[in-house]
Amino acid sequence: MNRLAVELPGLKLKNPIMPASGCFGFGQRYAAFYDLNQLGAIIIKAATVTPRTGNPTPRVAETTSGMLNAIGLQNPGLTAIMTEKLPWLAERYPDLPVIANVAGAKESDYVTVCQQISTVPNVKAIELNISCPNVAHGGMEFGTDPEAAYALTKACCAVSQVPLYVKLSPNMTDIRVIARAVEAAGAAGFTMINTLVGMQIDLKTRQPLLGNRTGGLSGPAIKPVAVRLINQVHQSSRLPIIGMGGVMSAEDTLELIMAGASAVAVGTANFSNPQACPDIIKALPQTMDRYQIKDLTSLIQEMAVTPV
């Protein structure tokens, strides 16, 4: 029996580890470092109806044990992703489940992308990005207003051929309000957390360092926030959670699962170590031994029955 296997709506994963959206692009360059078939799944960069150019530079800044980014959802657009990026993955890694991150400025954009991208055979699930802090329209506007989140999720579920996971924003007073709304609208699960809004000032110029002024904080600095929010949503909803936020190691992975996640995405760690995902996968069995964890499926079940 495979101790690392986990199952979620639409996703039969040989292990719980997948690169997080935006931190791995479409995988092509990372394929030079390792066989992507080792991954449980891959979450690709946000797709929007038409290509997006993103925000002014600088787009990234380093913070203590973290980083700020304000990429602004730059991506080559739905057509290029469907005709170039997804086929590239399908040809080389036919068994690798893809989760497509979907973004937009208005409801009809999201609906168009969900409808079309969910017909691509290797796309097994959608991650609805209603929590991007770096765009003026769309993104977090939907993710911080329960009525907007409900309406958008419902419209996207109606047209999507695959299960829909909604990506939750940590930039909320009570994240459960949004979680309840998207659950009621028919979401299959949650992914969480997206980045926390932050800012850095350059002492020399006395100006914000990022071209966009503010950006999203990610990396180990946010892990305690992720653990707490995952746990909070886990206690208030039955839907499965793909957890993320500062995961660098097998220990971090197990911590997010204990908080209530059923699978775990790895973002910023890819920048420090392009082989972060396979390194974590390799380290999981011995780390599980150390904490007397027989297999992940039973750990997840245990956490469902008796949450921490």
Place this chain on the structure above:
Amino acid sequence: MLQEKLTVCRQRQLTADVFELTLQGKMATIAQQAGQFVDVLVPDQRYLLRRPFGITQVDAAKQQLTLIYRTVGQGTSILSQLKVGANLDTLGPLGNGFPTEFLQTKQHVLIIGGGTGIPPLYNLAQQLVARGVQVTSAIGFGTQKQIFYEAEFRALGAVHYATDDGSYGFHGHIGLLLDAEFATTHFDAIYACGPRGLLLAVNNRYREHPHAYISLESRMACGVGECYACVVPAEDQQALYKVCDDGPVFATGKVAI
């Protein structure tokens, strides 16, 4: 493109804040184009983003690769404390270097560098001289005390220095040195790397030159072309290029600096 733990085999201080770091590993045996860079993980868990540095010299036989860096912040300060034998997790070689395949023996190139822009240009000059190409260099610094690798560059051809304060060589900005010395000289190729002012000066003066190239810097996250952090707009604003993956070297007139 490799991820490898390179071993520090030498660290030498060149000026008050510039260091030369020689690293050992297989990466040095991978064929590389001058102008490519490596991305170094600072050996301290608080720093997540790798630091990009141009490659100054490669010795494939000894499996050694040399970087030159200025201590400008926390990451480079930590690097300057590294002792012989320490390991440094490094990605490389990355990006596209300076195109040189069109050059023939006896042709003449101009290399234009400033400050910590000169490391990749030294590698380039060495490779070109080895191929019998004639190299002239124009190098700018703030002041004489900041100059490093003078003997190394002089061993490869004629070198003209410019200092902002006039303490050594031409008094003034490198653009003015170019006007004073090279306005009428024909060069088969132009290669430049340095601060933004220098790149602008070169981009303006050699926009129409068929083989003029500049190397850019940008804040990076992935360093390999998958995160869209490091982009620079095309001069006509119709496209965005990734400095790490489409660059760092671009032809003049191509990007908005």
